[in-house]
Amino acid sequence: MIEISKLTKRYGDFTAVDDIDLVVPRGELFGFLGPNGAGKTTTLRMIAGILKPTSGTIKVAGVDVAKDPITAKSKLGFIPDRPFIYEKLTGAEFLRFVAGLYDQEGAEVEHRGRELLALFDLEEWRDELVESYSHGMRQKLIISSAFVHRPEVIVVDEPMVGLDPKAARILKDLFREYTRRGHTIIFSTHTLEVAESLCDRLAIIVNGRISAYGTMAELRRDLQGGERDLEEIFLRLTGENAARNLVDVLDA
Amino acid sequence: MSSTPESLAAVDVLPPRRSSSGSMRAVGPLPDPPLLHLLLPKWLTARSRTMQGEKGRGARFAILGITGFFFWALVFGVLYRLLKYFRGVEEIGALLAGKLLGLILLGFTSILLLSNVITSLSSFFLAKDLDMLVAAPVDWFRLYGAKLLETVVASSWMVFLVSIPMFAAYGIAYEGGWTFPFLVVALMVPMFVIPAVVGSAITLLLVNIFPAHRTRDILSVIAVLTAGGIVLLFRLIRPERLARPEGFRSLMDFISVLRTPTSPFLPSEWVQRSTMGFLNARPEWLSVYLLWTTAAALIVLGALLHRWLYLTGFSKAQESAQRATTGGGTMARLGRAMLAPFGVLRRELVMKELRLFFRDTTQWSQLILLAVLVVVYVFNIKYLPLRGEGITFFLVNVVPFLNLVLAGFVLASIAARFIFPGVSLEGRTLWLLRSSPMEVRDLLWAKYWVGTLPLLVLALAIVGVTDYLLQVSDFMFFVSVGSITLLTFALSGLAMGFGTLFPQFETENAAQIPTSFGGLLYMMASVVVIGGVVVLEARPVYSYLSARAFGAPADPTGMVLWFSLAALLCIAATIIPIRVALSRLEAVER
Numbered sequence: 078m079i080e081i082s083k084l085t086k087r088y089g090d091f092t093a094v095d096d097i098d099l100v101v102p103r104g105e106l107f108g109f110l111g112p113n114g115a116g117k118t119t120t121l122r123m124i125a126g127i128l129k130p131t132s133g134t135i136k137v138a139g140v141d142v143a144k145d146p147i148t149a150k151s152k153l154g155f156i157p158d159r160p161f162i163y164e165k166l167t168g169a170e171f172l173r174f175v176a177g178l179y180d181q182e183g184a185e186v187e188h189r190g191r192e193l194l195a196l197f198d199l200e201e202w203r204d205e206l207v208e209s210y211s212h213g214m215r216q217k218l219i220i221s222s223a224f225v226h227r228p229e230v231i232v233v234d235e236p237m238v239g240l241d242p243k244a245a246r247i248l249k250d251l252f253r254e255y256t257r258r259g260h261t262i263i264f265s266t267h268t269l270e271v272a273e274s275l276c277d278r279l280a281i282i283v284n285g286r287i288s289a290y291g292t293m294a295e296l297r298r299d300l301q302g303g304e305r306d307l308e309e310i311f312l313r314l315t316g317e318n319a320a321r322n323l324v325d326v327l328d329a
Numbered sequence: 330m331s332s333t334p335e336s337l338a339a340v341d342v343l344p345p346r347r348s349s350s351g352s353m354r355a356v357g358p359l360p361d362p363p364l365l366h367l368l369l370p371k372w373l374t375a376r377s378r379t380m381q382g383e384k385g386r387g388a389r390f391a392i393l394g395i396t397g398f399f400f401w402a403l404v405f406g407v408l409y410r411l412l413k414y415f416r417g418v419e420e421i422g423a424l425l426a427g428k429l430l431g432l433i434l435l436g437f438t439s440i441l442l443l444s445n446v447i448t449s450l451s452s453f454f455l456a457k458d459l460d461m462l463v464a465a466p467v468d469w470f471r472l473y474g475a476k477l478l479e480t481v482v483a484s485s486w487m488v489f490l491v492s493i494p495m496f497a498a499y500g501i502a503y504e505g506g507w508t509f510p511f512l513v514v515a516l517m518v519p520m521f522v523i524p525a526v527v528g529s530a531i532t533l534l535l536v537n538i539f540p541a542h543r544t545r546d547i548l549s550v551i552a553v554l555t556a557g558g559i560v561l562l563f564r565l566i567r568p569e570r571l572a573r574p575e576g577f578r579s580l581m582d583f584i585s586v587l588r589t590p591t592s593p594f595l596p597s598e599w600v601q602r603s604t605m606g607f608l609n610a611r612p613e614w615l616s617v618y619l620l621w622t623t624a625a626a627l628i629v630l631g632a633l634l635h636r637w638l639y640l641t642g643f644s645k646a647q648e649s650a651q652r653a654t655t656g657g658g659t660m661a662r663l664g665r666a667m668l669a670p671f672g673v674l675r676r677e678l679v680m681k682e683l684r685l686f687f688r689d690t691t692q693w694s695q696l697i698l699l700a701v702l703v704v705v706y707v708f709n710i711k712y713l714p715l716r717g718e719g720i721t722f723f724l725v726n727v728v729p730f731l732n733l734v735l736a737g738f739v740l741a742s743i744a745a746r747f748i749f750p751g752v753s754l755e756g757r758t759l760w761l762l763r764s765s766p767m768e769v770r771d772l773l774w775a776k777y778w779v780g781t782l783p784l785l786v787l788a789l790a791i792v793g794v795t796d797y798l799l800q801v802s803d804f805m806f807f808v809s810v811g812s813i814t815l816l817t818f819a820l821s822g823l824a825m826g827f828g829t830l831f832p833q834f835e836t837e838n839a840a841q842i843p844t845s846f847g848g849l850l851y852m853m854a855s856v857v858v859i860g861g862v863v864v865l866e867a868r869p870v871y872s873y874l875s876a877r878a879f880g881a882p883a884d885p886t887g888m889v890l891w892f893s894l895a896a897l898l899c900i901a902a903t904i905i906p907i908r909v910a911l912s913r914l915e916a917v918e919r
Contacts, residue, residue: 125764128918151766161757165688166681177677178765206688222761232764 078103078230078261079124084133086119086285093119095285097133101263101278103229106256108276109265110307112315116285117265118158118234124263125155125232138229151179154223158235160215164208168199168218171207172225179226186225193221196251197244213239220248224255231255233264237271249275273307281314288314362467367475370458389846396849397490405494412502426499427605433495434597437488438524439559443552444484445528450545452480453529453639454536454646463643473635477628481525492517496604503608512607515617516600519624523596526624526631533634536642546690553694557701596620674767678775685754686779692747692839699743703791706739710795726874729792729801729809734863736791736813740784741820741855748780748824749851750842752914756834759919769914773825773907781821788817804873808892812862815899819858826906827851829913858902865895 081099085092094116101107111117122128124135126142126149135142140149162171172190176182194200197217207215216239223231236252237245252262252275266272272279273293281289281296289296289310296310411429415422453459453476462472500509535544599616606613664683668676686692713728755762755772762772792813796806831847842848869888876883 122760125760127760127763129916147766147768149766150764153764155760155764157760162761163681163685163758165685170681170684174677174681175761175765177673178762178767180673180766182673 078105078138079107079263080134080136081120081124082134084120084123084135085131086116086123086128087131092285094123094130097282097285097287099280099287099290101261103261104256104259105261105277106252106275107261107263108272108279109263109282110267110269110272110279110311111265111282115282115315117282120282121155121232121234121263121265125153126150127155152229154226154228154231156219156223156231156233156236158238160212160219160239162207162215162219165206167204167206168194168210169203171218172222175222176225179228181226189227190221190225193224194218196247197221213241213244216240217244224251228260230261230263233262235266236264237266237268245271269307269311279307281311283315362465362471364471364474364478367462367467367471368478371479392849393846401494404491405498408495408498409502412498416502423605423609426503427601430499430604431598431601434520434600435595437492438520438595438597439555441485441488441521441524442528443555445480445525446531447548447552448484449476449480449525449529449532450536450548452476452483453532454643455545459643463640469636469639470632473632473639477525477529477631480529481521484525484528485521489517489521499604499608505608509607512603516603516620519620520596520600522624523620523627526627530631530634533638533642536646537638549691550694550697553698557698560698560705561701596623674771675775678771679779682751682775682779689839695746695840702739703787706735706791707794707798711798713799725799726801726805727870729796729799729805730863730866730870732792732795732799733809733812733816734859736788736795737816737820737855737859737862739791740788740813740817741824741852741859743784743787744780744820744824744855745843745848745851746840748776748784748821749828749848750833750839751776751780751825752829752910753833753836753842754839756832756836756919759834759917763917763919769911773829773910773914777821777825777907780824781818784821785814785817788813802877804877805870808866808870812866812895815896816859816862819899819902820855822903822906823854823858824851826910827854829910832917834919854902858898861898862895865891865898 079099079101081097084094084097084099086094097116097120109117109121119128123130124137124142126146130143135149137149138152140152142149163174166174169190172193173182173186176186176190191200191203194203197220199214199217199221202210202214207218210218220236223233236248240248249271252264256262256277278292279290279296280287289299291299293307296307297305300310300313412426415426415429418425462475496510496513499505500513505512532544532548535548539547599620602613603616603620606616661680664680665676668679671679710732752773789810792809796809801809827847827850828842831845831850833842833845833847836842836845843851869891872881872883872888875881
C-alpha cells in the first residue's frame with residue numbers, strides 16, 4: 078500500500094532522510110520511531126506529498142506521489158503533529174471543507190462527520206469556532222478530518238500529543254479497527270508503549286537511515302542483545318550513553 | 330542502565346537537599362534580571378534577521394533605502410518650500426508655520442495613541458514570550474518597563490521616521506543651528522512615551538473588562554471607526570476654504586484664529602510651542618518642563634495601575650476566546666446554492682474564504698475605512714471646480730481620464746490589503762491543502778475571484794459615479810469603464826502573483842503583510858501597469874477629444890491599435906503573475 082524506494086531528502090548540505098526503502102502492506106499498522114530530528118516527520122510529509130524528495134520514489138496505493146500527486150493524495154489522509162487549522166471555521170464547517178477537498182459531500186459525509194465528532198466528545202462543540210477549542214480538541218478535530226473522507230492510507234505524525242487518556246484510547250481502538258478493515262496506517266510516535274502494543278511492524282530511524290525494521294519479535298531476534306522491550310531496543314539503537322550524560326549534566 | 334533514581338541519588342545529582350526543618354536551603358540572593366535583559370531576545374532576533382544572508386537581501390535593502398530616501402526628500406522638499414514661503418510673509422508667517430506644525434503633531438499624537446493601544450494589547454497580553462516572563466522571577470516594575478519600551482518602539486518607529494525630514498525642514502528653513510536636533514530629541518522622547526503610557530493604560534483597563542481576544546476585536550473596530558471619522562470630518566469641513574482670505578472678515582480675525590492653540594493640554598502643542606519658540610529666538614522652556622514632568626508622572630501612574638491590575642488582566646487574557654456559536658445558516662445555504670455550478674471543491678474553497686474574512690473583525694472592519702475613503706474620493710471629485718468660465722470641454726473630459734489613475738491607485742491599495750496577503754495567510758494550514766488531492770490552481774482561482782469580484786464592483790462604482798458627476802461624454806465613459814475593468818483584473822493578478830512570490834507565512838496579522846518588501850514591489854509594479862495603460866490610452870483619447878473639440882480628423886485604426894495595446898498590457902499583467910504564482914506555490918514545501 079505504501080512503497081518507498083531509495084528515498085532521500087537533503088536541505089543544502091544536511092541530509093534529513095538518507096536512502097530509505099520501506100514497504101507497508103495493505104491492512105498494516107506501521108510505527109515509525111526515532112529520536113528528535115531523525116527524519117520521521119520529513120519522511121511522513123514526503124509520503125503525504127507536502128515535501129518533495131530529493132531522490133527516490135513513493136507510491137501510495139500503487140500510485141507514484143511525484144508523477145500523479147492528485148490521485149495519490151486522493152487515497153490519503155494526513156494528521157500533522159501541530160494542530161494548525163482555520164480559527165474562524167466551526168468544527169462542522171472544517172470537516173465539510175476537508176471532505177470538499179476530496180470532492181466529497183452530502184448526507185453520508187455529514188453523518189460521518191457527526192459520528193466522528195461524537196466519538197471524540199466534540200459533538201457539543203461542532204458549531205463553535207475552532208479558536209475556542211483547546212489544543213487537544215483541535216488535535217481531535219484534525220484526527221476526525223483525516224477519517225471523514227475514508228482514505229485508504231492514513232499518515233499520522235505524533236497522534237497522541239495533547240490527547241487525554243480517553244481520547245488516546247479511542248484513537249488506538251480506531252487505528253486498530255481501521256486497519257482490520259483493510260486500510261493502512263503509518264504513524265510516528267515517541268510513546269514506545271503505544272508503538273509496542275499497537276503496531277504490526279516498526280521501523281527505527283536514526284540520522285535519516287532506518288537502523289531496525291520488522292515486528293517486535295524480529296527486532297528482538299535481529300539485535301541479539303537480550304533486550305526484552307522496545308524501550309531497551311530503542312535506547313540501544315539511538316545511544317545508550319544517555320543515562321551517563323544525564324548524571325554529568327546534573328553534576329555540572 | 331544506570332539511570333534509576335537510586336543510582337542518580339548515589340552520585341548526588343539532586344541538589345539542593347531539604348534541610349532538617351524541611352524548608353529549602355538558602356541558595357543566595359533572589360534573581361533580579363535587569364530590564365534590558367528582558368529585551369535581549371527581541372534585540373537578538375532583530376539582529377539575526379538583519380544579518381541573515383538570504384537571497385536578494387542586498388537588492389531589498391537598496392530598494393527600501395532608495396524608496397525611503399525619495400520619501401524623505403519629498404516630505405522635506407514640500408515642507409521646506411512651504412516654510413520658506415511662510416518666512417517671507419510678514420506677521421502671520423511664523424503663526425502659519427506654528428499652526429501647521431501643531432496640526433501635524435496633533436495628527437502624530439492621535440496616530441501614536443491608537444497605535445499604542447493596539448500594540449500594547451499584543452506586547453502586554455498576547456505575546457508569546459509572556460508565559461515565560463510572567464512565570465520567571467521578574468519584578469513587576471521591570472516587566473512593565475520592558476514591555477512599555479517594546480510598545481514605544483513598535484508603535485512609534487514610523488512616526489519617528491516621518492518626523493525626521495519634517496523637523497529637518499523646520500530646522501533648515503528657520504536656521505535652527507546645531508543645537509536644534511538636540512532640542513527635537515529632548516521634545517520627541519516624552520512625546521513618544523506619553524501616548525505609550527496612556528495607550529497601554531487604556532488597554533489594561535479594557536482587558537480587565539473584556540477578554541483579550543474580544544478586546545482585540547473591539548479595538549480594531551474602534552480604531553478603524555476613529556480613523557475613518559477623523560478623515561471624513563477633516564474632508565467635510567473643506568479645509569481648502571481656510572486658505573482663502575475672503576472667508577474671513579478681516580486680517581485680525583484670521584490672525585486671532587491662528588493664535589488660538591489647537592490643543593493647549595496636549596503634548597503636541599507643547600512640542601510645537603517649544604520648537605517654534607526656539608526657532609523664533611524666543612525659547613519656551615515651560616513646555617519642555619511640562620512634557621518631561623507629564624511623562625514622568627504618567628509613567629509612575631501607569632506603573633501603579635499595572636501593579637494593581639496587570640496580573641488579573643493577564644490571567645483573563647489567557648482564557649481562550651469565548652464560545653462563539655455561529656448562525657448564518659440561511660446565508661451558507663444561499664452561498665452553497667449559488668456556488669453549486671463550480672463543483673464541490675471550488676465551492677468549499679470560496680465558502681472558506683468568505684467565512685474567514687467576515688468572521689475576522691480585524692479584516693472586515695477595514696472595509697469601513699475603505700468606504701470612508703471612497704466617500705472622500707467621490708466628494709473630492711464633486712467639488713472639483715470644473716464649471717464656469719474658462720473650463721473647456723477638453724478639460725472636463727481629461728479629468729475622468731486622470732481619474733483612472735487615482736482610481737487605479739485606490740484599487741491597488743485595496744488589492745494590496747486584501748488580495749496580496751491571501752496566500753501568506755494559508756501558511757499554517759498549507760499542510761492540509763498540500764496533502765489533499767487539490768490542484769493549486771483551484772486554490773488560486775478561489776482566492777482570485779473572491780478578491781477580484783468585490784474589487785470590480787467597487788471600481789465600476791467609483792468610475793461610474795465620478796463619470797456621472799463630471800457628466801463626461803459617452804466615449805470617455807466607455808473608455809474609463811473598460812479600462813478600469815481590465816485594470817482591476819490586472820491589479821488583482823499582480824497582487825496574487827507578488828503575494829505568492831514573496832509570502833509571509835509566519836505573519837498572522839494580515840494588515841502587516843502588505844508592508845513587506847513584496848508588498849512594496851507589488852505597489853511599484855501596479856504603478857507601472859497603471860501608468861502604462863494611461864500612457865497607451867492617452868494618444869487615442871487625445872485624438873478623439875481633438876476631433877470633437879477642434880474638428881481635427883480622428884484615426885480609427887490608430888485608436889484601435891493603442892487601445893488594443895493597453896488591453897494587452899492588462900491581460901499580460903493578469904495572466905503572467907498568476908502563472909508565476911501557480912508554479913511558485915506548487916514548489917512551496919511546508
